[in-house]
Amino acid sequence: MSQDIKKIGIIGGGAAGLFAACLIKKYSCDRLCEVTLLEKNEIPGKKLILTGHGRCNITNRKPASELKAGYHEADNFIYPAIKEFGPEDTISFIENDIGLKTKEEDNNRIFPVCDSAARVRDELVSYITDHTKIICNAKVLDIRKDSSFEVSTAEEKYSFDYVILSSGGSSFPQTGSTGDSYRLAGKMSHTVITPRAALAPVKADEDSLGFIKNLSGVSVTSKVSLFCNGKKTVSTEGEILFAEFGLTGPAVMEISREIPRDISDCNPYFELDLVPSLNDEQFDQEFRKLIGDHPDTKITTILARFVPASVAGEIASKAGVSDLYAQGFTKDNRRKIVNEMKHLKVGIGREPSIDKAYVTRGGVSLKEVDRKTMQSRLVPGLYILGEALDIDGISGGYNLQACMSEAYLAVKDILKV
Numbered sequence: 498m499s500q501d502i503k504k505i506g507i508i509g510g511g512a513a514g515l516f517a518a519c520l521i522k523k524y525s526c527d528r529l530c531e532v533t534l535l536e537k538n539e540i541p542g543k544k545l546i547l548t549g550h551g552r553c554n555i556t557n558r559k560p561a562s563e564l565k566a567g568y569h570e571a572d573n574f575i576y577p578a579i580k581e582f583g584p585e586d587t588i589s590f591i592e593n594d595i596g597l598k599t600k601e602e603d604n605n606r607i608f609p610v611c612d613s614a615a616r617v618r619d620e621l622v623s624y625i626t627d628h629t630k631i632i633c634n635a636k637v638l639d640i641r642k643d644s645s646f647e648v649s650t651a652e653e654k655y656s657f658d659y660v661i662l663s664s665g666g667s668s669f670p671q672t673g674s675t676g677d678s679y680r681l682a683g684k685m686s687h688t689v690i691t692p693r694a695a696l697a698p699v700k701a702d703e704d705s706l707g708f709i710k711n712l713s714g715v716s717v718t719s720k721v722s723l724f725c726n727g728k729k730t731v732s733t734e735g736e737i738l739f740a741e742f743g744l745t746g747p748a749v750m751e752i753s754r755e756i757p758r759d760i761s762d763c764n765p766y767f768e769l770d771l772v773p774s775l776n777d778e779q780f781d782q783e784f785r786k787l788i789g790d791h792p793d794t795k796i797t798t799i800l801a802r803f804v805p806a807s808v809a810g811e812i813a814s815k816a817g818v819s820d821l822y823a824q825g826f827t828k829d830n831r832r833k834i835v836n837e838m839k840h841l842k843v844g845i846g847r848e849p850s851i852d853k854a855y856v857t858r859g860g861v862s863l864k865e866v867d868r869k870t871m872q873s874r875l876v877p878g879l880y881i882l883g884e885a886l887d888i889d890g891i892s893g894g895y896n897l898q899a900c901m902s903e904a905y906l907a908v909k910d911i912l913k914v
């Protein structure tokens with residue numbers, strides 16, 4: 498290792514790599530560092546500029562004890578990171594170091610006031626330019642470790658004392674996340690848990706596509722439950738969006754990671770509860786009361802008290818009661834409506850595509866990484882961050898916060914601050 502100057506190589510200039518470079522600059526003080534960021538695209542942060550629909554949902558203002566539940570099986574692994582550098586630290590860094598004011602929206606989500614993810618990326622890059630050598634069009638092909646790390650691109654070989662592996666996952670590959678982290682970590686003997694889609698839209702099967710297409714563009718608040726082999730495996734509540742191909746929106750995307758790989762084995766389907774605030778009996782009672790109070794009203798109009806009119810129309814049509822009025826509406830018809838409103842079945846056409854997933858489930862096994870430092874347990878001096886790891890968070894700023902928190906632990910350990 499060089500005696501005076503720490504030579505740090507960052508592989509991948511996405512969210513995690515840029516955050517790491519920023520935090521090295523912030524915390525290096527009088528420590529001598531030579532930081533090189535190698536990015537295979539022509540510009541860094543191609544995925545970052547897409548975040549939050551181009552507005553960048555940078556974090557989620559919750560205490561670490563609550564936030565950790567958003568990281569599924571990795572909740573305990575991520576806890577020290579989000580505890581030590583949590584949402585308030587991210588907000589402070591973005592506001593005071595990067596110079597972008599932030600604002601809070603629903604569900605504790607934090608965005609920059611400028612509503613521009615491109616601006617966030619530009620300001621992060623501009624913050625590090627005097628401290629980090631950013632080399633674009635530099636795809637890392639190989640890493641070897643002897644007394645130091647030798648990192649190779651097609652054109653160059655670099656020597657580093659420390660390597661931060663932040664070359665992303667496999668989701669949204671057009672942004673540069675094409676699974677290179679896994680290949681590179683694999684070369685360093687790391688185990689990679691099979692990458693799969695998380696936070697992905699879901700294609701409906703042919704049977705369900707008819708009514709779903711008719712509702713394309715409509716969003717509703719719903720409870721979404723996933724059934725496999727006829728058994729409920731998981732459920733969540735939130736906004737869903739009907740689309741030409743099937744379902745998307747935060748609640749569906751959140752649950753998409755649980756859809757099994759080989760769907761032909763278990764016939765998975767979603768059950769949508771379009772009136773989650775009432776149980777079946779309560780909904781039936783309210784519906785019956787409305788029927789009694791408005792005998793001359795069409796059933797679709799009554800249903801539109803609970804869901805958007807277009808959804809009411811499709812539900813009535815599925816129940817075969819579109820043309821009926823409240824007067825004379827039979828118990829059997831009411832039962833059909835309760836079934837469609839509270840147990841609307843949407844068959845799943847195929848396993849969610851990783852190309853369309855916002856994040857990757859799977860990645861470098863957490864058993865091989867020290868959760869207090871993000872350092873590899875197998876290769877001293879190698880730090881692994883972001884989507885490269887087997888961590889995926891729910892939507893709402895959780896994934897960028899994970900990158901930031903992990904970057905902090907790695908930088909703290911490298912700089913010994």
Ligand SMILES: Cc1cc2nc3c(=O)[nH]c(=O)nc-3n(C[C@H](O)[C@H](O)[C@H](O)COP(=O)(O)OP(=O)(O)OC[C@H]3O[C@@H](n4cnc5c(N)ncnc54)[C@H](O)[C@@H]3O)c2cc1C
Nearest residue numbers: 509511512513537548549554637665673883884894896897
């Ligand atoms: C459409 C969309 C919207 C999202 N919105 C949000 C949001 O609002 N909030 C949130 O918290 N999360 C959001 N996410 C998730 C978030 O963007 C990711 O979790 C995060 O970007 C992961 O950061 P990363 O640095 O690990 O990977 P990436 O951001 O994918 O960066 C990896 C980088 O490494 C480079 N690279 C890859 N291989 C090599 C190689 N061999 N050599 C050199 N460089 C390489 C890539 O080109 C890329 O620039 C969104 C994701 C998507 C797709």
